[in-house]
Amino acid sequence: MRFTFATVQYESGDWDSAPLLAANVIDAVARYTSIDVAPSGAIVPLSSEALLRYPLTFLTGHLPVRFTAAEKVMLRRYCERGGLLFVDDHNHDVDGVFHKTCTEELTQTLSPLTKIANTHPLYRSFFTFRDGPPTTSHELNGWGDNLVHEHLMGIERNGRLAVIYSNKDYSSEWSFHPENKKFLSVDNTRFGVNLVVYALTR
């Protein structure tokens, strides 16, 4: 059964704010690894049993996040069983509406988020990122606070990361057509490969 990149659809907010991200990550995985990856991604409702068929899922948005009761139940079950949810704040804010509400919902549903050390195996699961999570162009000169976020945040279950939370705005960084990678001196989607490989091997 091949690996399928799945984007989570939730009731509140703009879950589909980064429609090109899936194709870019899929392209990177296919380009650098021999992982059998489905050529197109899937969209799966957070409240649906189908979520359990995708052990790695992606959630993003700009707007406030409020999980429904059904979404909370399914998210809890998903993480307990071994699923990994990668959340990225499309605003890359520290105290923006997505960040405030989403971290609150994750804390209430699962447990408080803690910093992921920059020496975590996630940063060397395929490519090596010696300084932790790669900085995005949107952090350096982007929209809001001009603040570089040093760490990703996470929630663990049974010794494994069940949630990876980012406010580095990879949703913007990876939202371009994969064909345009040839214009980049360094492929900035390589960290996406690390995320997928970490999910498949840990």
Added chain:
Amino acid sequence: MLLALWRLRTPTVSPSPVVAVGVDGTLDTQLATLLRTPSDTIDVTLQSVPTARDRALLRTLRGSGHVLRLRADAPLVASAVSAEAEWRASGGTRVQLVGGHSLVATLSDGAGLLDSVRFDSAGVRRRTGPLEGALLLRGRTTRAAVAPLVAAAPVVARVFVTGAATWESRFLIAALEESGWPVDVAVSLSPTVTVTQGAVRAPSRARHAIAIVLPGASAAAIAALPSFVRRGGGVVIVGEAARSAGLGALRAGAPGTLLAGELGAEAGDKPRHGLDLVPVASLTAGSVALESRDGRVAVAARRIGAGRVVQVGYDNSWLWRMGGSDDAPMAHRRWWSALLSGLVPLSHPTTTVRMTPATDTLDAAPVAALARDIGLPDVRAASASVRGTSRSAALDLRWLMAIATLALVVSWTLRRWRGLA
């Protein structure tokens, strides 16, 4: 003489002793006492199946010339049990039981009750934790006991997992580690990148007890498997890996066409119906089917040299763990752990047991050997199959003949003296 002749024609009939085999399976009378009984016939009332020792005593009585009349007030059912330690992180025992159809019995050890069982014609298998002392099976009219086989030396039960990086490899490794199995891993991500855990890329009998081969396993790992299994290692071939060229001589059967699982069935009471299946289409000679689904062999096993190979047709058992019912993660762990436990080679078992199975759990009729080991005098036979010469009658005759001879000699001597006088 007349007295001797009369004695020969009408031998003395002593009343038959009545002995009983009690609820604990033992005779209530000493063998020496029974052997001295003057009666030809011994009535034996069976309240339960005699123990192996007392069955031997009854055979001795029969062989000494006594007629045994066996009687039981209630139907008796024989039973037998075997127990073998198997590898699990917390310790474990694999138990096989055989008994009469519909027999209900309890299983206990020195620490107390373990389980209750109802037999059917196929026998019963159980997996328990480590046993405290002997394992005892008790039914209303039967009992059996055995001390489990244990290995003399600690067993190396490390598992080696190899294949491509997939959800199946990820969740299988997780299930094994959560069950306490030490696991080495060699999972390929690209032609030049392999993720290892344990710094090994091929299975070795010096380090591993079991090798699990997933689709995408490296040629080097596959090439090491034939000698690995011949030297006692266990090999598990999973799903599409059965099509690998290097596994043709090892697999339990040719893989068939992939069958899609029933959507949503993984959450039901038959979760493995929801998994994709590469059936074992035709079993190799000597292979046996361990599990079937809809008439197709899903899991099969065979012996090769000192080792064993199990071919698992399920291609994505991780769906069961993720999408199954509330106890699915535990059930998934237990299923894989039980499969592997049967493959761990126990070295040099030393404990003596009463019932010794000639075959192991992977054979087609594992309990047949136990059934053969149950030897019980036929309760319905009212007389012994062998009737020997009555020892007491022979003894009487010799004395009588001696007396008669003496009487003749005395009589002749007296006549001679009268004649001389």
